Amino acid sequence: MSNQIFNRALKIVGFLALSAAFAVPAADAATAKRVIVKKHHVTKAAASKKVVATRKSMRFEAAGRRQSVIHAYIPAKPSFGQIAGLHSAQDPLDLKSSVALVIDQDTREVLLSKNDHAVLPIASLTKLMTGVIVSGAKLPMDEMITVTQDDVDTEKGSSSRLRVGTTLTRGELLHLALMSSENRAAHALGRTYPGGLATFVSLMNAKAKMLGMNDTSYVEPTGLSSRNQSSAQDLATLVNAAHGDPMLRELTTSPGYQVAVGKRTLQYNNTNRLVKNPEWDIGLQKTGYISEAGQCLVMQTKIAGRKLIMVFLDSAGKLSRLGDAERVRRWVESNPVAEHKVQISASAKQIDG
The missing domain is CATH 3.40.710.10 (DD-peptidase/beta-lactamase superfamily)
Incomplete structure (x- = not known):
């Protein structure tokens, strides 16, 4: 698989994983916290990817090729x-x-x-x-x-x-x-x-x-x-x-x-x-x-x-x-x-x- 195809697939998989784990209903989007995610490392082996999330950061946890996820949303703590x-x-x-x-x-x-x-x-x-x-x-x-x-x-x-x-x-x-x-x-x-x-x-x-x-x-x-x-x-x-x-x-x-x-x-x-x-x-x-x-x-x-x-x-x-x-x-x-x-x-x- 070429690097270009792999990178595109990786971004799609990462986006879907984050979306599933941290989906924010439309009604709550206005109160969601926007989190800027720093650069991180991922491997080419899809099986080795793991999404790690905290209130302050999100990243793919692995060693290898450097990729970036730009934004993610975490719901604000409810009052x-x-x-x-x-x-x-x-x-x-x-x-x-x-x-x-x-x-x-x-x-x-x-x-x-x-x-x-x-x-x-x-x-x-x-x-x-x-x-x-x-x-x-x-x-x-x-x-x-x-x-x-x-x-x-x-x-x-x-x-x-x-x-x-x-x-x-x-x-x-x-x-x-x-x-x-x-x-x-x-x-x-x-x-x-x-x-x-x-x-x-x-x-x-x-x-x-x-x-x-x-x-x-x-x-x-x-x-x-x-x-x-x-x-x-x-x-x-x-x-x-x-x-x-x-x-x-x-x-x-x-x-x-x-x-x-x-x-x-x-x-x-x-x-x-x-x-x-x-x-x-x-x-x-x-x-x-x-x-x-x-x-x-x-x-x-x-x-x-x-x-x-x-x-x-x-x-x-x-x-x-x-x-x-x-x-x-x-x-x-x-x-x-x-x-x-x-x-x-x-x-x-x-x-x-």
């Missing part, structure tokens, strides 16, 4: 909401978030609700409560805090631009945690709280209970753990409480911030691009993402003269939470107040991970 079937709930706005809640902040009128009592992981929305505890303690914001190895993420293995040994003020760390969702900053704030991390987490849970957030539990201050869980109803309560703190309003809506680290100046930006959009009047916001939670967003904003609180959880795509917020804004602006009532529910209350 708790996807596992529970929450995305089956339909709504008139075609929201991509499986959980949503929009309420009038002044009257408490519910304009839209969708699976709003489902209890799910909340990712970095956790940091909003972290900010509430730090701000409420009236600790000195100019006190210097050093990032240590204890602040390095062992839950998800995420990276950080704050190296171990970096020293910033408490105020700077709080700014980075709330604006750009800096995990080491949030963890350092909890670790250095008087009484330590355990005391800090207990205060987070106590504050939640005091606010009536009975569906909420925290195990750490960053949101990297999927055991930090809440419901849209509880998160709306938290947003309302946090909005009463001028410092939290300022830090969460700051479009960008610079910190000096040694001889370097690091530029951080807000994780919510809507804060820079002139069409939006945002008083407080926080984003979040881990695979178990999906894309999450909470906001206090003013639309058509009304102060609204928005909660979006378990959105499937990176930009879809912002798209959902835009859909709600257009809906509120274009419809009479009397028509602003939509309720959808198709979920179990508690989602266990």
Whole structure:
């Protein structure tokens, strides 16, 4: 068999093998992870070929002739909401978030609700409560805090631009945690709280209970753990409480911030691009993402003269939470107040991970 014919046959066999092992339904293709596969070696003997796959790479395992497989697709890890079937709930706005809640902040009128009592992981929305505890303690914001190895993420293995040994003020760390969702900053704030991390987490849970957030539990201050869980109803309560703190309003809506680290100046930006959009009047916001939670967003904003609180959880795509917020804004602006009532529910209350 000529090399050309062999190579073509090998590519077909490899493609079919990968397709069979890792076929992604069309409906799931948008959430599949694209994996770039590096060059690998294969032998000419078809019987010796073996497809090996991990989440990070795919290759033909053998020694011999060098070939390449260009792309493969591995389904993304499903969120708790996807596992529970929450995305089956339909709504008139075609929201991509499986959980949503929009309420009038002044009257408490519910304009839209969708699976709003489902209890799910909340990712970095956790940091909003972290900010509430730090701000409420009236600790000195100019006190210097050093990032240590204890602040390095062992839950998800995420990276950080704050190296171990970096020293910033408490105020700077709080700014980075709330604006750009800096995990080491949030963890350092909890670790250095008087009484330590355990005391800090207990205060987070106590504050939640005091606010009536009975569906909420925290195990750490960053949101990297999927055991930090809440419901849209509880998160709306938290947003309302946090909005009463001028410092939290300022830090969460700051479009960008610079910190000096040694001889370097690091530029951080807000994780919510809507804060820079002139069409939006945002008083407080926080984003979040881990695979178990999906894309999450909470906001206090003013639309058509009304102060609204928005909660979006378990959105499937990176930009879809912002798209959902835009859909709600257009809906509120274009419809009479009397028509602003939509309720959808198709979920179990508690989602266990």
